[in-house]
Amino acid sequence: MDPPPAKSWSIHTRPEIIQKYQILERVGSGAYSDVYRARRLSDDAVVALKEVHDYQSAFREIEALQLLRHSPNVVVLHEYFWREDEDAVLVLEYLRTDLASLIAEAKKRGDRNGIGAGELKTWMLQILSGVDACHRNLIVHRDLKPSNLLIGDDGVLKLADFGQARILMEPAYVVSGENPLDEAGSVQPHEVTPETENSYRGHTGPEQEHGAMSKEEEYLRVLDGVKAKDFDKETNVYDGDTSCLATCTTSDIDEDDPFKSSYSYDAEEVGDDNRHGCLTSCVGTRWFRAPELLYGSTDYGLEIDLWSLGCIFAELFTLEPLFPGSADIDQLSRIINVLGNLTEEVWPGCAKLPDYRIISFNKVENPIGLQACLLNRSPMEVSLVDRLVCYDPASRVTAMELLQDKYFSEEPLPVPRSELNVPLTKNGQDEDSPGGWREYNEMSSDSDFDGFGSATVTTTSAGFSIQFS
Numbered sequence: 001m002d003p004p005p006a007k008s009w010s011i012h013t014r015p016e017i018i019q020k021y022q023i024l025e026r027v028g029s030g031a032y033s034d035v036y037r038a039r040r041l042s043d044d045a046v047v048a049l050k051e052v053h054d055y056q057s058a059f060r061e062i063e064a065l066q067l068l069r070h071s072p073n074v075v076v077l078h079e080y081f082w083r084e085d086e087d088a089v090l091v092l093e094y095l096r097t098d099l100a101s102l103i104a105e106a107k108k109r110g111d112r113n114g115i116g117a118g119e120l121k122t123w124m125l126q127i128l129s130g131v132d133a134c135h136r137n138l139i140v141h142r143d144l145k146p147s148n149l150l151i152g153d154d155g156v157l158k159l160a161d162f163g164q165a166r167i168l169m170e171p172a173y174v175v176s177g178e179n180p181l182d183e184a185g186s187v188q189p190h191e192v193t194p195e196t197e198n199s200y201r202g203h204t205g206p207e208q209e210h211g212a213m214s215k216e217e218e219y220l221r222v223l224d225g226v227k228a229k230d231f232d233k234e235t236n237v238y239d240g241d242t243s244c245l246a247t248c249t250t251s252d253i254d255e256d257d258p259f260k261s262s263y264s265y266d267a268e269e270v271g272d273d274n275r276h277g278c279l280t281s282c283v284g285t286r287w288f289r290a291p292e293l294l295y296g297s298t299d300y301g302l303e304i305d306l307w308s309l310g311c312i313f314a315e316l317f318t319l320e321p322l323f324p325g326s327a328d329i330d331q332l333s334r335i336i337n338v339l340g341n342l343t344e345e346v347w348p349g350c351a352k353l354p355d356y357r358i359i360s361f362n363k364v365e366n367p368i369g370l371q372a373c374l375l376n377r378s379p380m381e382v383s384l385v386d387r388l389v390c391y392d393p394a395s396r397v398t399a400m401e402l403l404q405d406k407y408f409s410e411e412p413l414p415v416p417r418s419e420l421n422v423p424l425t426k427n428g429q430d431e432d433s434p435g436g437w438r439e440y441n442e443m444s445s446d447s448d449f450d451g452f453g454s455a456t457v458t459t460t461s462a463g464f465s466i467q468f469s
């Protein structure tokens, strides 16, 4: 195999960037990226430059952010730079802090009741609106966690870090198995404008008929898998009737845009997700990872985000992570201690999960229940988490349904954004602090069995099984 092409060693030396932006400081780095605060020379606006070192992650983030560009609770992608031999640089709106910092500051203050109920509701509504926007577009974020919910000085909260996002279904009938980036070569920068926006709505044309059967089958498969509930008809994405496919496809696509033919479910086969629509179970940050992922599912749906959402809401209520597992098995064991064992009674079909028969736990006779984890919270708050943090993905309440929940229309009402206490600091600067950034961001392999209980390995007809006690 040829070695990868040499890359510019630094964003600071790339003329196309420094001609337009003054790089001020590095504000963060993640598994795949370095993020800088920068000043746009044309108008002095402060922006974030996200230099993404991983091709697939950059691809996914740009693809999702272009589709979500009108969503008020999703970070705005202004433009991006990408040449074959260099890392992608995404120019994003700059948001100074995040929900993890909000939780950390509230905890530090030691207020007995945590974040005020009216404030909580405003934060939650913003999160729900962002998740709802993703799910209406059949985008599964796959890494929802407090540190990926960015907050601006005006109290606006936006979903960010779409590097693991996937579009579960794109009814554009674009028939392509090829990677559009390979075809496109160097065509940057790309300004993200209404003209270059890759929307898959509102255009019908002959290309829709091409490959319709397989797409329809795929669509039905996804729907089966994700139990897509009644998406808003206005979006023309899904109205509970597959006939709406006829109204959905790509619209104005910039000829130069390397993403122009990527908006199909199977056009982009990257990462560990395979060519046949199977998704990798190795996504997300463990504490927020849904049980179906922990059991190795590869045909999960939007509901994995709803589980994460429940964990985030629980953390907002108690200022403590709900399931802070130290390894994947520990993660499952914590969930089982609270919800009880995963059985066919609570989730019909769970026995088909790839690792269900491989990993088993002793019967938990008296699961402690979510209420015990949410001490001093109102019944409505407990119910809200309960409807998200449940085993059967089909039973999880959608973001759209929650936006209408009476919790948000009852006293105390959500406060105006101007009354929110925006965190003064940004959490996670101290990477080695216990329970801090490093632990929070850890994504370990599925093979970490250390540090909890005893394990009995037995040979079975299927191979082996591990019993944890």
Ligand SMILES: Nc1ncnc2c1ncn2[C@@H]1O[C@H](COP(=O)(O)OP(=O)(O)OP(=O)(O)O)[C@@H](O)[C@H]1O
Pocket (backbone or CB within 6 Å): 027, 028, 029, 030, 031, 032, 033, 034, 035, 048, 050, 075, 092, 093, 094, 095, 096, 098, 143, 147, 148, 150, 160, 161, 162, 163, 441
């Ligand atoms: N638009 C932005 N404005 C300000 N800071 C940002 C912005 N986007 C990202 N950051 C910060 O940069 C850091 C890394 O960003 P991000 O989480 O998007 O990258 P990543 O490599 O995908 O990370 P992860 O390892 O969490 O998946 C985070 O601390 C984040 O808060």
